[in-house]
Amino acid sequence: MAPLDTDTRPGLPAEAQGHAFPTRDDRPPRVRTGPGSGAGHRPDRDHAPTAGWIPLAGEALLDRLRITGRPRPMADPERADRLRQCLEDGIGRVAPRTGLPLLVTRGNLTRALSCGAHRMPGGVEERPFSLPLAIGALMEVLFRQLVTTGALGDPMVDGLDGLSVDGRRAGLVHWIGRLSYGDRRALAGEVRRQARGLADRWPALDPAWLPRTQEPMRVALGGGAVELSTRVDLAIGRPGLDVASVGIVEITSGARRPEHRDELAFSALLETLRHPAPPFVVATYYTRSGELDVEPVSEELLTAAARRTVAGVQAMLHNGQAGGPAGDPAIGGGARQGGACAGCTVWGPVGG
Amino acid sequence: MSLSGGPTGASALRGPDPHRGGQLTDVLLAPPTSLVSAADRDAARDRIVTALVGSVGGRPEGPERTVGLPVLIQRARDQPVPTDPEESFTWKPAFVRRSLGLATVEACLERRFRWPAEAVGPVADRAVAEWQRTGWRTFHWEPWFAALSAGARAAVLAEASAWATTLWSALAWRRFPVPPRLGGSDDQWVCPSDRTVRLRGRCEVRIPLVGQAAAGHAPPVVGTALVSLMSGHPPAAGGEPELAFLALVSALASPTRPVPSRVAGLWLHAGEHRVVEVTGELLVEAASRVVGAAASLADEGSGDAVGPA
Numbered sequence: 313m314a315p316l317d318t319d320t321r322p323g324l325p326a327e328a329q330g331h332a333f334p335t336r337d338d339r340p341p342r343v344r345t346g347p348g349s350g351a352g353h354r355p356d357r358d359h360a361p362t363a364g365w366i367p368l369a370g371e372a373l374l375d376r377l378r379i380t381g382r383p384r385p386m387a388d389p390e391r392a393d394r395l396r397q398c399l400e401d402g403i404g405r406v407a408p409r410t411g412l413p414l415l416v417t418r419g420n421l422t423r424a425l426s427c428g429a430h431r432m433p434g435g436v437e438e439r440p441f442s443l444p445l446a447i448g449a450l451m452e453v454l455f456r457q458l459v460t461t462g463a464l465g466d467p468m469v470d471g472l473d474g475l476s477v478d479g480r481r482a483g484l485v486h487w488i489g490r491l492s493y494g495d496r497r498a499l500a501g502e503v504r505r506q507a508r509g510l511a512d513r514w515p516a517l518d519p520a521w522l523p524r525t526q527e528p529m530r531v532a533l534g535g536g537a538v539e540l541s542t543r544v545d546l547a548i549g550r551p552g553l554d555v556a557s558v559g560i561v562e563i564t565s566g567a568r569r570p571e572h573r574d575e576l577a578f579s580a581l582l583e584t585l586r587h588p589a590p591p592f593v594v595a596t597y598y599t600r601s602g603e604l605d606v607e608p609v610s611e612e613l614l615t616a617a618a619r620r621t622v623a624g625v626q627a628m629l630h631n632g633q634a635g636g637p638a639g640d641p642a643i644g645g646g647a648r649q650g651g652a653c654a655g656c657t658v659w660g661p662v663g664g
Numbered sequence: 665m666s667l668s669g670g671p672t673g674a675s676a677l678r679g680p681d682p683h684r685g686g687q688l689t690d691v692l693l694a695p696p697t698s699l700v701s702a703a704d705r706d707a708a709r710d711r712i713v714t715a716l717v718g719s720v721g722g723r724p725e726g727p728e729r730t731v732g733l734p735v736l737i738q739r740a741r742d743q744p745v746p747t748d749p750e751e752s753f754t755w756k757p758a759f760v761r762r763s764l765g766l767a768t769v770e771a772c773l774e775r776r777f778r779w780p781a782e783a784v785g786p787v788a789d790r791a792v793a794e795w796q797r798t799g800w801r802t803f804h805w806e807p808w809f810a811a812l813s814a815g816a817r818a819a820v821l822a823e824a825s826a827w828a829t830t831l832w833s834a835l836a837w838r839r840f841p842v843p844p845r846l847g848g849s850d851d852q853w854v855c856p857s858d859r860t861v862r863l864r865g866r867c868e869v870r871i872p873l874v875g876q877a878a879a880g881h882a883p884p885v886v887g888t889a890l891v892s893l894m895s896g897h898p899p900a901a902g903g904e905p906e907l908a909f910l911a912l913v914s915a916l917a918s919p920t921r922p923v924p925s926r927v928a929g930l931w932l933h934a935g936e937h938r939v940v941e942v943t944g945e946l947l948v949e950a951a952s953r954v955v956g957a958a959a960s961l962a963d964e965g966s967g968d969a970v971g972p973a
């Protein structure tokens with residue numbers, strides 16, 4: 313589980329550039345107000361992880377993202393070179409030179425490193441449609457709408473319209489349209505609940521922080537034989553300054569899983585490789601509960617991400633791109649040790 | 665010829681300018697190191713006209729083959745050339761992001777707004793209002809956008825806002841002594857010896873390059889730099905003729921204008937850029953790439969899938 317960063321001391325160097333995702337002192341006072349925007353927000357007891365726990369909202373949520381309690385990393389081209397070299401050594405020299413590059417995403421990395429029992433089918437488009445997948449897609453669209461326009465209407469209407477306008481989601485929209493009355497009602501209820509939490513808690517982002525939704529990141533390795541690729545739900549702050557100024561946020565509608573931290577680290581790695589300054593923070597926001605897991609970006613996190621990427625790609629190459637090793641009986645893939653799988657990092661029931 | 669580039673900002677953070685786009689902007693604005701003559705342009709043109717007669721001119725008339733930068737890059741990588749989509753065209757956010765994104769950056773450049781995220785909505789609204797008032801569609805998507813619901817509109821705006829913000833972050837826009845031109849129609853040229861071959865060059869930014877000003881006079885414009893935004897990542901090596909292709913099409917499409925002096929390719933999602941200084945030799949090399957691409961397109965019956973501007 314990603315550790316929550318509870319240190320909120322403002323002991324950070326103030327950013328001189330107006331475009332950086334600012335520290336507390338130079339924050340414009342633009343936060344959305346309304347029910348649930350302050351510390352007195354009544355927790356949603358059905359979904360809060362701990363009784364009495366109150367999800368962060370408004371300025372407090374922003375502070376949690378901005379203030380990691382650690383100095384923001386400096387730009388360091390040598391760091392990027394080191395990480396790239398690690399990847400090139402592990403991946404670039406073994407990847408086959410075929411016409412099309414081997415596409416490495418955070419999803420297929422996780423899949424390659426999962427045991428057979430927990431290996432998810434392909435990407436989002438390849439997974440069988442389900443209510444959780446539909447909720448995730450709708451919340452992704454609604455978060456983007458909230459960041460861009462600052463407002464949500466009827467979440468189901470807006471969400472479906474947002475999905476419909478993107479032809480790639482036509483299959484999912486069609487599937488939702490064919491749901492039974494009960495399933496559709498359940499879907500709408502959960503989407504409305506999560507959207508209300510999102511709208512109540514997420515502050516308006518100042519345009520000067522250069523918010524970018526669904527930002528693609530790509531890094532080529534091995535002379536183009538391998539392409540690391542991801543797309544982050546939200547990037548804030550101007551890239552390429554002397555001091556790390558970019559924060560990356562992923563939105564997740566499901567339960568907290570250990571691989572979320574690894575996937576965030578993958579995004580941090582790609583941002584570091586394409587700009588000399590890494591992001592200073594990566595975070596996952598759980599729309600189901602309002603939890604915000606914040607991870608300050610460090611050398612250790614980036615190095616671990618590079619090593620995991622090498623291991624994942626090697627597994628992909630060894631076993632074919634479809635996935636990693638089948639559940640290894642020697643390590644008991646699918647067997648449980650506490651809540652976690654003994655064969656891989658997945659925390660959850662077999663098949664999920 | 666020269667090429668500079670690599671991961672953006674690899675050395676951009678050492679100077680006094682903390683903004684990586686500052687150093688790229690300086691490279692783009694530097695005085696041109698070479699000027700391409702009319703004779704160079706004619707030599708490149710002749711290379712295409714004579715070669716295409718030989719390679720594909722004798723073939724029966726077929727569908728038009730459009731050679732654009734994506735075709736050349738795919739070909740240089742030995743990858744399949746994109747084919748024209750079979751399905752009928754329908755608008756979607758990805759088709760709007762470039763034109764709305766460029767209009768958004770332009771609004772910031774003109775200081776009507778400070779940041780793309782605050783400009784994108786009003787710029788779209790203004791385009792729709794203009795269309796409703798005059799019937800003139802500047803961007804073509806106005807009627808479609810006007811009919812969208814709030815959720816669908818937000819998806820379009822988000823796409824354009826992110827695109828514009830990325831471009832806005834990439835350059836130090838306030839440094840341009842003469843405002844750059846954003847967008848505009850593509851440069852096109854139809855080969856006179858084989859009229860089924862069309863060259864199409866699309867760039868996002870055209871930057872006037874100025875020389876030393878005489879006392880009391882505005883600095884003269886001595887050249888143009890073209891900036892093209894690319895998807896994916898740049899080739900590991902080479903790529904100069906492919907980028908010079910944009911200068912070639914511009915030169916062929918407007919023979920009375922000077923040949924662009926410089927072309928930059930920005931792979932913003934990869935954080936990389938390449939800049940080439942255009943020379944006569946490079947133009948001819950670009951022409952040779954066009955000939956090769958046209959011949960292979962004739963064999964494959966495909967061409968650039970060109971989306972709306």
